[in-house]
Amino acid sequence: AQSVTQPDIHITVSEGASLELRCNYSYGATPYLFWYVQSPGQGLQLLLKYFSGDTLVQGIKGFEAEFKRSQSSFNLRKPSVHWSDAAEYFCAVGSPGGGNKLTFGTGTQLKVEL
Amino acid sequence: NAGVTQTPKFQVLKTGQSMTLQCAQDMNHEYMSWYRQDPGMGLRLIHYSVGAGITDQGEVPNGYNVSRSTTEDFPLRLLSAAPSQTSVYFCASSYAKASGTTYNEQFFGPGTRLTVL
Numbered sequence: 001a002q003s004v005t006q007p008d009i010h011i012t013v014s015e016g017a018s019l020e021l022r023c024n025y026s027y028g029a030t031p032y033l034f035w036y037v038q039s040p041g042q043g044l045q046l047l048l049k050y051f052s053g054d055t056l057v058q059g060i061k062g063f064e065a066e067f068k069r070s071q072s073s074f075n076l077r078k079p080s081v082h083w084s085d086a087a088e089y090f091c092a093v094g095s096p097g098g099g100n101k102l103t104f105g106t107g108t109q110l111k112v113e114l
Numbered sequence: 115n116a117g118v119t120q121t122p123k124f125q126v127l128k129t130g131q132s133m134t135l136q137c138a139q140d141m142n143h144e145y146m147s148w149y150r151q152d153p154g155m156g157l158r159l160i161h162y163s164v165g166a167g168i169t170d171q172g173e174v175p176n177g178y179n180v181s182r183s184t185t186e187d188f189p190l191r192l193l194s195a196a197p198s199q200t201s202v203y204f205c206a207s208s209y210a211k212a213s214g215t216t217y218n219e220q221f222f223g224p225g226t227r228l229t230v231l
Contacts, residue, residue: 009154034219043204044157044222090156100145100208100218101172104156 002027002093006105013081014113021076021108023091032094033074034102035065039087047089050074061085086112116140118223120205126229127195135190135226137205144210146188147220150174150201157204163188164210195230202227 003026013019025031032051036044048059055067065076074091091105121136139146147162159172163182177199179191192199206220
């Protein structure tokens with residue numbers, strides 16, 4: 001069965017500092033990987049996705065993620081964090097067919113200090 | 115397009131009451147899903163549907179029923195609410211398949227926050 005691990009429950013960074021959120025997955029085939037962001041009281045917004053090809057993917061809001069098959073990782077990065085990036089971030093792996101089901105990690109809560 | 119819509123936005127129930135959470139999408143998506151979100155547990159799949167008349171269980175289906183009589187609607191029913199069902203519920207939809215891809219991203223609704231006393 002597929003699974004996703006986000007080892008950091010909470011992360012605090014200063015505005016302008018760089019950010020890396022970790023995500024490790026377990027999946028038997030080529031994974032379909034996603035990062036979603038959820039602002040307080042809001043739904044989920046897709047930041048970026050990896051299906052195949054270039055292992056460095058660019059997303060919205062200046063985020064990027066790198067797929068590393070050898071490490072089963074899909075870490076999310078941003079060079080300079082803005083106060084508005086404070087939110088909860090979810091990594092997910094998708095199962096093609098049969099409903100395109102998603103398995104989510106437990107999330108990382110990001111706090112940005114001004 | 116309104117995208118994925120969910121009603122109500124908030125709901126408080128007493129233990130044993132029943133209710134239906136509504137979900138609708140206007141994108142003609144074949145696939146629809148229900149997830150629940152609990153603190154420290156991320157989102158977990160409750161039920162999903164691959165088309166009208168076809169539904170299946172996800173990771174945490176107990177206590178919930180679904181049906182899909184139309185492409186647009188996918189209601190989630192709680193027949194006898196329990197405090198353990200206090201959660202935020204998200205509906206999502208996606209295309210089954212598009213040219214050149216084997217997976218299509220899911221679009222999420224704004225959620226329903228349910229409290230069971």
